[in-house]
Amino acid sequence: MSHDISNGANVRKPLPEKRSRREFLQTASLLPAALYLDGCASSGGQKENVNNRGDTAGSMIDYAHEPLDKVRIGIIGMGRRGLPMMRLLLAIDGVEVVAISDPFAPALDNARKLLTEHGAAMPAFYGDGDYAYRELLARDDIDAVYIATPWRWHAPMAVETMDSGKHALVEVPAALTIDECWQLVDASERTQRQCMMMENVCYGREELMALNMVREGVLGELLHGEAAYIHELRWQMKDMDEGTGSWRTGWHARRDANLYPTHGLGPIAQYMNINRGDRFDYLSSMSSPALGRQLYAQREFPADHQRNQETYICGDMNTSLIKTARGRTIMVQHDTTTPRPYTRHNLIQGTNGVYGQYPDRFALESLGDFHAWQHDMSTLQERYDHDLWKRTEEAANELGGHGGMDFVMLWRTIFCLRNGLPLDQNVYDAAAWSVVIPLSEASNADRGNSMDFPDFTRGAWQDAAPFNIRDAVSNA
Amino acid sequence: MSHDISNGANVRKPLPEKRSRREFLQTASLLPAALYLDGCASSGGQKENVNNRGDTAGSMIDYAHEPLDKVRIGIIGMGRRGLPMMRLLLAIDGVEVVAISDPFAPALDNARKLLTEHGAAMPAFYGDGDYAYRELLARDDIDAVYIATPWRWHAPMAVETMDSGKHALVEVPAALTIDECWQLVDASERTQRQCMMMENVCYGREELMALNMVREGVLGELLHGEAAYIHELRWQMKDMDEGTGSWRTGWHARRDANLYPTHGLGPIAQYMNINRGDRFDYLSSMSSPALGRQLYAQREFPADHQRNQETYICGDMNTSLIKTARGRTIMVQHDTTTPRPYTRHNLIQGTNGVYGQYPDRFALESLGDFHAWQHDMSTLQERYDHDLWKRTEEAANELGGHGGMDFVMLWRTIFCLRNGLPLDQNVYDAAAWSVVIPLSEASNADRGNSMDFPDFTRGAWQDAAPFNIRDAVSNA
Numbered sequence: 004m005s006h007d008i009s010n011g012a013n014v015r016k017p018l019p020e021k022r023s024r025r026e027f028l029q030t031a032s033l034l035p036a037a038l039y040l041d042g043c044a045s046s047g048g049q050k051e052n053v054n055n056r057g058d059t060a061g062s063m064i065d066y067a068h069e070p071l072d073k074v075r076i077g078i079i080g081m082g083r084r085g086l087p088m089m090r091l092l093l094a095i096d097g098v099e100v101v102a103i104s105d106p107f108a109p110a111l112d113n114a115r116k117l118l119t120e121h122g123a124a125m126p127a128f129y130g131d132g133d134y135a136y137r138e139l140l141a142r143d144d145i146d147a148v149y150i151a152t153p154w155r156w157h158a159p160m161a162v163e164t165m166d167s168g169k170h171a172l173v174e175v176p177a178a179l180t181i182d183e184c185w186q187l188v189d190a191s192e193r194t195q196r197q198c199m200m201m202e203n204v205c206y207g208r209e210e211l212m213a214l215n216m217v218r219e220g221v222l223g224e225l226l227h228g229e230a231a232y233i234h235e236l237r238w239q240m241k242d243m244d245e246g247t248g249s250w251r252t253g254w255h256a257r258r259d260a261n262l263y264p265t266h267g268l269g270p271i272a273q274y275m276n277i278n279r280g281d282r283f284d285y286l287s288s289m290s291s292p293a294l295g296r297q298l299y300a301q302r303e304f305p306a307d308h309q310r311n312q313e314t315y316i317c318g319d320m321n322t323s324l325i326k327t328a329r330g331r332t333i334m335v336q337h338d339t340t341t342p343r344p345y346t347r348h349n350l351i352q353g354t355n356g357v358y359g360q361y362p363d364r365f366a367l368e369s370l371g372d373f374h375a376w377q378h379d380m381s382t383l384q385e386r387y388d389h390d391l392w393k394r395t396e397e398a399a400n401e402l403g404g405h406g407g408m409d410f411v412m413l414w415r416t417i418f419c420l421r422n423g424l425p426l427d428q429n430v431y432d433a434a435a436w437s438v439v440i441p442l443s444e445a446s447n448a449d450r451g452n453s454m455d456f457p458d459f460t461r462g463a464w465q466d467a468a469p470f471n472i473r474d475a476v477s478n479a
Numbered sequence: 480m481s482h483d484i485s486n487g488a489n490v491r492k493p494l495p496e497k498r499s500r501r502e503f504l505q506t507a508s509l510l511p512a513a514l515y516l517d518g519c520a521s522s523g524g525q526k527e528n529v530n531n532r533g534d535t536a537g538s539m540i541d542y543a544h545e546p547l548d549k550v551r552i553g554i555i556g557m558g559r560r561g562l563p564m565m566r567l568l569l570a571i572d573g574v575e576v577v578a579i580s581d582p583f584a585p586a587l588d589n590a591r592k593l594l595t596e597h598g599a600a601m602p603a604f605y606g607d608g609d610y611a612y613r614e615l616l617a618r619d620d621i622d623a624v625y626i627a628t629p630w631r632w633h634a635p636m637a638v639e640t641m642d643s644g645k646h647a648l649v650e651v652p653a654a655l656t657i658d659e660c661w662q663l664v665d666a667s668e669r670t671q672r673q674c675m676m677m678e679n680v681c682y683g684r685e686e687l688m689a690l691n692m693v694r695e696g697v698l699g700e701l702l703h704g705e706a707a708y709i710h711e712l713r714w715q716m717k718d719m720d721e722g723t724g725s726w727r728t729g730w731h732a733r734r735d736a737n738l739y740p741t742h743g744l745g746p747i748a749q750y751m752n753i754n755r756g757d758r759f760d761y762l763s764s765m766s767s768p769a770l771g772r773q774l775y776a777q778r779e780f781p782a783d784h785q786r787n788q789e790t791y792i793c794g795d796m797n798t799s800l801i802k803t804a805r806g807r808t809i810m811v812q813h814d815t816t817t818p819r820p821y822t823r824h825n826l827i828q829g830t831n832g833v834y835g836q837y838p839d840r841f842a843l844e845s846l847g848d849f850h851a852w853q854h855d856m857s858t859l860q861e862r863y864d865h866d867l868w869k870r871t872e873e874a875a876n877e878l879g880g881h882g883g884m885d886f887v888m889l890w891r892t893i894f895c896l897r898n899g900l901p902l903d904q905n906v907y908d909a910a911a912w913s914v915v916i917p918l919s920e921a922s923n924a925d926r927g928n929s930m931d932f933p934d935f936t937r938g939a940w941q942d943a944a945p946f947n948i949r950d951a952v953s954n955a
Binding site: 223287288289290294320322326329331332341344352354366368373374375450452453 | 700808
């Protein structure tokens with residue numbers, strides 16, 4: 004049954020049922036032209052203006068929309084992320100995939116095939132060029148749009164999504180520049196629509212368990228966290244015309260930054276109540292030399308190959324330090340180039356002990372000897388597995404998706420939307436976690452001098468309630 | 480047989496055979512009075528002058544003294560470090576312990592007992608007050624002085640040692656302020672005497688093996704290193720009148736810094752040829768809140784106990800980032816407070832892979848699959864164990880001392896002195912590794928803005944040969 008979200012307490016701008024390409028371009032003109040012309044937004048190592056720039060129309064910090072009986076979803080991007088996410092969404096009660104968009108015809112074919120296999124109702128398809136997604140946005144029967152496109156499209160599409168009266172569920176990172184971060188915040192406040200960055204790692208079993216441990220005081224007062232995206236992805240350079248590497252590789256030739264911080268940082272930020280009693284204050288960053296991609300290209304491609312024409316400037320290993328307003332520290336690393344095992348670190352340290360991953364380990368003073376790491380997770384899991392995980396474990400294990408975290412995230416997000424709860428990640432989180440990219444770039448280019456985080460919450464972080472994933476089981 | 484070092488190529492200042500206390504105080508007046516009055520030198524979070532300040536009398540970068548038939552040693556400090564080091568020195572051919580000094584009578588008693596057990600010749604003893612060591616320095620039959628005293632005495636004693644014409648073998652850290660670092664450099668160049676900081680960790684089996692691997696190109700071009708001194712030492716707070724904690728605890732109430740960086744950093748610096756083709760360029764640093772020592776004091780001591788009267792300001796976890804002139808990065812952590820297992824990290828990463836410790840692990844592209852850590856060290860050891868380790872392994876294992884590294888360090892240092900070789904760690908290393916303390920303090924106090932390293936080598940790093948431990952076996 005269709006549910007008209009315009010009946011909700013929060014009025015949205017009315018939109019014509021269909022608009023011409025010309026009208027879409029007019030909407031786009033509200034955004035800086037460079038976003039669409041350049042292909043890659045970059046702060047170029049310059050310190051951008053970090054001041055609070057907009058008027059506050061009403062903080063989104065604890066915002067919850069009216070409950071939705073059914074969540075009508077549009078999906079933009081049917082590639083390596085969008086397609087598997089649609090598969091999971093089809094498995095969740097109360098979800099209707101209404102429309103999908105992708106300019107790459109085989110991607111839509113893949114979607115048709117998957118939908119047919121699942122016996123699902125066929126949504127509307129929009130595939131006529133890069134801006135076909137605007138036809139999806141012009142519909143009035145969509146509540147939320149999942150955006151799974153290349154990075155440079157995330158922020159502009161999320162802004163347009165909110166301006167069309169829909170919630171934006173946007174892949175990581177949500178934004179690439181400080182300006183884009185503010186655009187998201189301004190749009191969310193202006194439209195009173197959610198902008199949730201879909202940071203799936205926050206829904207991993209271990210991350211949820213660690214959140215539980217932190218909230219139950221097992222680690223004592225928090226002191227320090229460590230996050231990373233260390234994931235060798237040189238092989239993606241072989242994606243030339245399609246696939247992640249076809250667009251991701253270019254960033255390594257354009258920006259020397261901590262390019263992909265949110266997977267590691269999101270959970271640490273939640274443990275530390277960032278934007279909810281604490282906030283990121285400043286950041287220093289240093290990159291190692293950029294050598295690995297050049298060496299890989301020389302080894303894997305002919306001398307005249309496009310991959311051998313690029314100059315890769317993104318330091319193979321970036322290490323950034325964040326200080327929070329309450330004085331805590333976070334180390335965030337990025338390395339998708341060096342041959343070494345995967346890790347997100349996920350280390351959280353307090354006055355009573357430490358929990359970390361890769362490998363799973365912990366040391367707690369309360370357990371007696373803390374001089375050797377403990378590796379048996381079963382005791383912790385038995386005691387601290389999160390209710391949300393226990394509730395969704397069976398389906399998560401069955402359906403897969405990064406060890407279940409994708410399913411748990413989607414299930415939980417749909418649950419919140421259907422129950423009128425605030426989403427776990429608001430627009431301020433999207434901005435604060437993503438802005439590490441331009442801030443690290445600027446600090447690294449300025450001899451590691453620190454860069455201030457904008458206070459995207461405009462002060463609201465000080466009085467916000469601590470973060471938790473509440474009501475995960477009740478009212479289902 | 481006595482060996483007169485004044486016959487060497489490098490002329491030293493003649494010293495009277497014995498001098499009065501008054502004369503010693505005159506010598507001391509060359510040093511800043513505050514060193515002796517304050518008890519604790521501190522840069523107070525201020526940016527100190529980092530410019531090259533002295534005239535260059537002749538770089539010590541590749542300095543080697545005339546070979547010594549026998550190395551006549553004086554030892555200042557017979558506490559928890561000096562005594563075991565004397566035991567090891569007694570086991571090395573060509574060493575004569577000529578004199579020892581400590582103002583704490585039971586320490587000298589322990590020394591007498593040990594010497595008697597070993598049937599060793601009884602050295603001269605100097606124990607009359609804090610400045611008794613000057614009587615030791617006044618002797619003309621000593622080649623080198625081992626300084627194993629509380630931190631604040633290291634630099635002043637090393638300077639006086641060199642000014643008395645003797646080589647200074649000084650415990651870590653060699654200095655506590657930028658000014659002290661320069662005093663060491665100036666004194667070493669002025670007197671043409673060695674100032675070796677006795678960084679024992681550089682002589683660990685794994686560190687020597689990693690050095691070998693790096694020099695043989697196993698890791699490819701170096702990119703990044705990680706170092707730490709994470710060692711829970713709250714229990715030392717129970718040392719009240721003697722023992723390390725009796726003076727070390729005070730630093731946690733006086734400086735918010737990376738207090739003890741050299742154990743982790745020394746080996747990484749050697750892998751990276753710091754001061755020999757590369758150098759530390761700048762540093763950013765952030766400390767977590769300082770909570771653990773206060774909590775420990777509340778738990779372990781009565782409310783009116785001295786440990787509950789102090790305000791501990793040194794952040795429980797300090798994380799510092801260093802950038803080198805060649806663009807490499809190093810992360811250095813310090814935490815002696817949080818309940819967690821020991822680690823020095825000792826992680827070194829290059830374009831071909833990574834080696835690290837705690838636990839021992841490596842991943843190398845040349846071995847095929849690098850997506851999982853390898854933990855079997857035997858293959859690496861068979862192939863890359865250092866000649867120095869193989870030469871000294873048996874005695875090191877028998878005599879002990881931090882897993883053998885203490886013995887290897889002493890054996891190697893004596894070997895170099897007897898063979899007229901440069902010591903492995905010169906005064907520039909002592910200064911560059913130790914200056915992390917004041918630089919991290921200043922950066923941490925300045926919102927993580929970066930602090931420039933002084934170029935203690937005055938430019939000589941650029942043309943210096945790469946670091947290696949050469950000739951360890953030949954000419955013994």
